Amino acid sequence: MSNEASGAVPHPLARRKQKIVLLTPFIQTIKRHWLSYLFIAPFLITFILFIVVPTIAAIGLSFTYFNAIEAPKFVGWLNYRNLLTQDMVFWKYAIPNTFKFAVIVGPLGYIAGFMLAWLISQLPAKIRVFYTLALYTPSMTAGVAMAVVWLIVFSGDRLGYLNSFLLEIGIIDQAQLWTQDPKYLMNVMILVTLWGSMGVGFLALLAGIQNVDTQLYEAGKIDGIRNRLQEIWYITIPAMKPQMLFGAVMAVVGTLKAGQISVQLSGANPSPQYSGHLLINHIDDYGFIRYEMGYASTISVVLLVLTYIVSRICWKLFGSKEE
């Protein structure tokens, strides 16, 4: 065989070589960066296993009928159709309650967090620690400990602190069932959540405020800023945009994922007459009480999308220009 012929029809071995040549950049990059990948691997594996895979699986399951005993049956968009058109509890209670809860607790908690952080930063540095601790402590008791404290305050008999106090001063003439009466449950939930809402977001805001360059304030004074409100609006908030964003995202996620609170307070899921029924309770109801996992996953996916949209809005509002 002449050289020309072998040029026209490549030798099988040469062809394989070519394939390897195509693959080598890939292998080489892996090789070159193997240390980086090694560093990342432990986190990435657990992240994929326990966050990414479940999320994808939830999306997959949302298109099935699944009762946790038999294998999932593919049903297409049926769950979504049912959720959007037939689920009265979802439309009548879960969605309005979640929105009411989120709209009040989210922004209110966030604004309160910012204001408190600002007020703390106005105090002499040495005593700030005590106030930070006092405001952050409630968020540490979140969960079961909170139920113990608040259930006794809102206890339905005259031994409850609130009942006892209100009876004493004569505002009510008989004990109220604060956590069982649909009239009050939602308000009690909002109150308790607000009390415990000064968490990570609050710390970030506090640090952000303390981190603003003091020269900016002096420059602002020269530029004609007169009072503290102007100072906050024109200097503090723009200078700590990243922390504002972090706090906002945390607030949004925190309120949309809340749900345990109504169960803890009322002691039942669903709560009395669905008065404290939030989206998470709806998921729990279908997933772990009725074992309609497919449908529960559908609700989760809707909640995921909802959270993502709201977070994106926060990003737009507070995010820096480059985003």
Add this chain to the structure above:
Amino acid sequence: MNGWTSALRRGIGSLRKVSVFQWFLFVLMTLLAMFMLLPIVYLFNHALKPFYELFLYPPTFIARNPTIQNFIDLVVVTQSSVVPMTRYLFNSFVASFLVVLTSCLFSVLCAYPLSKHKFPGKGIIFSGIIISLMFAPEMVGIPRYFVISQLGIINTYWGHVLPLVAMPVGVFLMKQFIDQIPNELLEASKVEGAREHMIFLKIVIPLCMPALATTAILSFQSAWSTDETSTLFMENETMKTLPFFVNTLTNQLANNVANQGAAAAAALLLFIPNFIIFLLLQRKVITTMMHSGIK
């Protein structure tokens, strides 16, 4: 103790030089702080109240005859049952300790290359972490259960630890923090012949101690007070943790006062470790948060 009093004295000393606005603020914030702490103070007192004081009418706030009887009850009552309280406590400690250790380690390991290395796929990984920051893991509880059962770690400590190990917030905070470490420092040590793992151990870890402290607090809080892993992944009673146990004590509490003493004692047990850890690490937390905005 001396340190505290002198800090307080210095604090009061610095108050002399303040304006009317600050005095007003001081009073206002003190009242608010007291209000916020009221339920905590109450929790302490409730846990220390003897049985007859729990049911006094009108209800009392401060325990008049403090006793540790509730704690004794808590231990004694459960001693005769299948699972003693100490077992729940032990499980909680083991699980939380492992979670804090692994999640801190994994987060800083992941954050370092994300911040200082260039490699393909970095952008995707980081935006994945950012997006997952917005999601609540509770929403995917159901498929998570299947992952756990497929891995065959139901009823083991793995089931308590692994689901909580991946902490996007931790990686995120740490990455922002490591971003602040000047590249020159790392390059200089490379010139001197330091290997990657030496740079990581000798420079990166010591410098991001504040971020590690924050992650430790956050992961401890989530691990210590979650009862999700116990209710979902543990069928065996001896493998469940303290929050689950407290939950069983408080579940029917909504409208009765029975068992309140023991429940308050258990709740206090749940709260105190959180509080101590935050107290120890809180100065570092604020330092972290200064550098941790989304930039």
